[in-house]
Amino acid sequence: MIVAKRKPFDEIASAAAPYHRIMVVGCGTCVAVCLTGGEKETGILAAQLDIAAQMAGRDQIFETACVERQCDREFLDELAERSEGCDAMLSLACGAGIQFLAERYPRMPVLAGVDTTMIGVNSAVGVWDEKCRACRSCVLTMTGGYCPLALCPKGQINGPCGGARQGKCETDPERDCVWSLIWSRLEGSGRLENLSAIQEPRDHSIANLPLRQVHPAYQRRYSAHE
Amino acid sequence: MNRFSQALKEKDFVVTVELEPPKGTDLEPLVKLASDLAKRVDAVVLADNPRAEARLDPVMAAHKLLRHAEVDVILTLTCRDRNRLALTGQMLAAAAAGVESLLLVSGDFVNLGDHPQAKPVYDLDSVQALQLAAKLSQGQDLAGGEISDPPAFLLGAAFSTQAEPRGAHLMKLKKKLRAGAGFIITLPLPEAAPYAPLRAETGEAKLIAGVTLADPAERERAAALVKELQAAKADGVHLALPAAQAELPAFLNACGL
Numbered sequence: 001m002i003v004a005k006r007k008p009f010d011e012i013a014s015a016a017a018p019y020h021r022i023m024v025v026g027c028g029t030c031v032a033v034c035l036t037g038g039e040k041e042t043g044i045l046a047a048q049l050d051i052a053a054q055m056a057g058r059d060q061i062f063e064t065a066c067v068e069r070q071c072d073r074e075f076l077d078e079l080a081e082r083s084e085g086c087d088a089m090l091s092l093a094c095g096a097g098i099q100f101l102a103e104r105y106p107r108m109p110v111l112a113g114v115d116t117t118m119i120g121v122n123s124a125v126g127v128w129d130e131k132c133r134a135c136r137s138c139v140l141t142m143t144g145g146y147c148p149l150a151l152c153p154k155g156q157i158n159g160p161c162g163g164a165r166q167g168k169c170e171t172d173p174e175r176d177c178v179w180s181l182i183w184s185r186l187e188g189s190g191r192l193e194n195l196s197a198i199q200e201p202r203d204h205s206i207a208n209l210p211l212r213q214v215h216p217a218y219q220r221r222y223s224a225h226e
Numbered sequence: 227m228n229r230f231s232q233a234l235k236e237k238d239f240v241v242t243v244e245l246e247p248p249k250g251t252d253l254e255p256l257v258k259l260a261s262d263l264a265k266r267v268d269a270v271v272l273a274d275n276p277r278a279e280a281r282l283d284p285v286m287a288a289h290k291l292l293r294h295a296e297v298d299v300i301l302t303l304t305c306r307d308r309n310r311l312a313l314t315g316q317m318l319a320a321a322a323a324g325v326e327s328l329l330l331v332s333g334d335f336v337n338l339g340d341h342p343q344a345k346p347v348y349d350l351d352s353v354q355a356l357q358l359a360a361k362l363s364q365g366q367d368l369a370g371g372e373i374s375d376p377p378a379f380l381l382g383a384a385f386s387t388q389a390e391p392r393g394a395h396l397m398k399l400k401k402k403l404r405a406g407a408g409f410i411i412t413l414p415l416p417e418a419a420p421y422a423p424l425r426a427e428t429g430e431a432k433l434i435a436g437v438t439l440a441d442p443a444e445r446e447r448a449a450a451l452v453k454e455l456q457a458a459k460a461d462g463v464h465l466a467l468p469a470a471q472a473e474l475p476a477f478l479n480a481c482g483l
Contacts, residue, residue: 153335154306154346158353159398161332162386162413171335183394192393198401201310201354201368 001121002030002094003128004037004114006045012090013052015111019088020059024049024113025079025101026066027093034128037092037114039066045092045113070097076104083108136207142194144185151178157199228326229298231380233268234409234432240268240462241483242300242411242434243474246276247287256287259472260295266478269298271329271411271464275307278339285316289323300382301325304333309349310358314367317359321377329382329411330355353401356381360406383407387420396427403431411464414438418454425460432461437481439467445480452481 006012016022024046032038046062053060065082067075070093079101083089088109091098095116102110118130133150139157140147149155153171160179163170167180186192214222233240243263248256260270270291272284288299301320303313317328332352336344350358358368365376383402389395399410410428414436415421425433435455439448452463465481467473 153337154332154348154351156332156348156351158351158401160389160394161352162384162389162395163332163334164386164389164395166390171337179394180391183391187393192397195397198353198357198405201350201357204349 001033001119002096002116003034003118003120003130004031004092004094004116005034006036006041006092006114007112009048009052012045012111012113013049016049016060016088016090017056017058019109021061021063021086022049022088022090022111023063023065023079023083023086024090025070025092026064027068027070027091027097028066029069029071031093031097031114032066033122035126039064042066042092045090070094070101073100073104076101079105134207135202136211137202139199143182144189144191144194146178146182146185148178148182151176151181157202159195228380230269230300230327231408234380234461237268237462239456239460240432240434241266241478242269242271242462242464243267243471243478244273244464244466244468245270245287245291245471245474246273246468247282247284249279249281251282253282253287253290255472257290257294259474260291260297262475263478264295264297266475266483267297268462269300269327271300272302274302274304274333275339276334276468278306278334278336278341278344280339280341285319285323285325288320288325292324298327299325300327300329302329302331303355304331305348305350305352305355306333306336306346309347310368313350313355313358314362317362317377317379318373321362321379326378327380327382328359329384330359331384352383353398353405356383356402356405356407380408381406382409382411384413385410385424386413387415387424388413399427403429407431409434409461412436414466415451415455418451418458418460421455421458421460434462434464435460436464436466438465439470439477442470442473445477448477449481452483 024042026037026039026042042064046064049062069075090111090113091101092113098112119132120128120130123129135149154161160177164177167177169175169177186194272288274284275281284301288301291297291299303316330352336342336346359379359381362373363377363379365373385399409432411434421435437448437451
């Protein structure tokens with residue numbers, strides 16, 4: 001899932017300061033699961049902003065709303081009526097959701113309340129680890145289910161760099177060298193042959209430009225000839 | 227044939243030293259040091275933003291040394307700071323400057339250097355950089371475009387004997403050899419013992435053992451290591467004093483080279 005963390009409070013309060021009536025908009029999907037921007041966090045942030053505004057002597061009103069997903073247009077429509085009279089929206093969704101909210105309400109200033117951090121997994125209670133960089137060309141079959149593009153700081157695709165020491169990365173002695181993990185898993189399951197071929201330079205043309213993906217069943221509907 | 231590749235072919239024991247371009251614009255001290263070393267070494271290896279610290283471009287430094295120091299140059303290029311277009315340009319610039327030997331490495335990560343906020347590139351890895359240089363030598367760039375007056379590079383790669391798991395590192399070393407590496411320079415060896423088993427893996431490619439001094443008091447130990455490597459019929463040594471390269475002539479004296 002997409003993981004995000006709340007921006008520093010002072011940064012949020014400062015961005016919101018010019019506006020009188022602000023709707024804090026949460027998102028009930030990824031950012032709710034990572035305890036950053038769901039209904040509960042939306043309420044907490046609105047209350048904190050309210051207290052800070054009172055202490056600073058600012059005349060501000062903070063309303064709250066939390067939609068199922070800010071990355072789906074149908075859920076954004078439900079804010080139309082409720083946002084009437086608001087001067088700004090403060091979104092706690094990931095970067096995609098914030099943009100889609102701003103696109104749906106183009107006259108409304110939309111403020112970012114979170115920094116989107118990664119595509120990751122919930123490794124333990126309250127802990128998320130990055131796993132995927134959305135490179136659009138997955139190598140996980142070859143590498144035994146560990147991604148060297150996401151988990152190696154150098155994105156090494158042909159094997160470990162010379163900086164690895166005792167299975168740890170040169171960038172941080174606490175960080176596992178992903179090539180050590182890949183090697184162990186493939187060795188343990190008799191699949192080291194996976195790694196014997198030289199991997200040619202990656203084709204970045206598939207990832208250099210913003211992507212639009214259309215499901216095959218909908219291609220006729222969105223094709224240029226329709 | 228350049229002096230270094232001739233030495234690799236003809237000499238029992240080659241000697242190279244590591245030199246770092248200045249963090250500034252005055253190349254005279256580097257030229258002077260390289261001139262002092264010229265008759266004692268088979269090549270100097272010019273570092274490329276070593277330890278991820280920003281320095282003068284090594285292609286310009288190579289150009290100066292080849293012209294004014296009468297020493298052969300092995301140019302290091304890292305994949306950290308350039309994409310494939312920039313690496314192609316640097317390799318062709320190096321060839322135009324008279325460089326015939328390249329040492330192609332991934333490059334220390336930016337967070338180890340003096341610009342930790344920099345965006346690291348790594349468009350290619352060291353294996354693919356070797357492929358690029360080999361292809362340029364055959365008259366083509368990576369996209370298949372024709373290279374006029376192609377260079378004739380002798381290609382080098384790096385290897386760490388201390389890196390684990392060894393199998394994974396040897397697998398990558400084999401890829402480097404297949405991609406065209408004609409010589410391998412190891413990261414500094416702590417002792418001579420790892421040399422022979424590694425030499426058995428490099429086949430036709432010569433294996434040059436890295437030797438360094440963690441502190442000046444270790445000079446005797448390093449000199450003994452060099453002698454041990456000579457006795458073990460190693461292909462050569464590469465001496466590096468990262469923070470004290472002006473002391474390389476004295477280090478060579480101590481090692482009897």
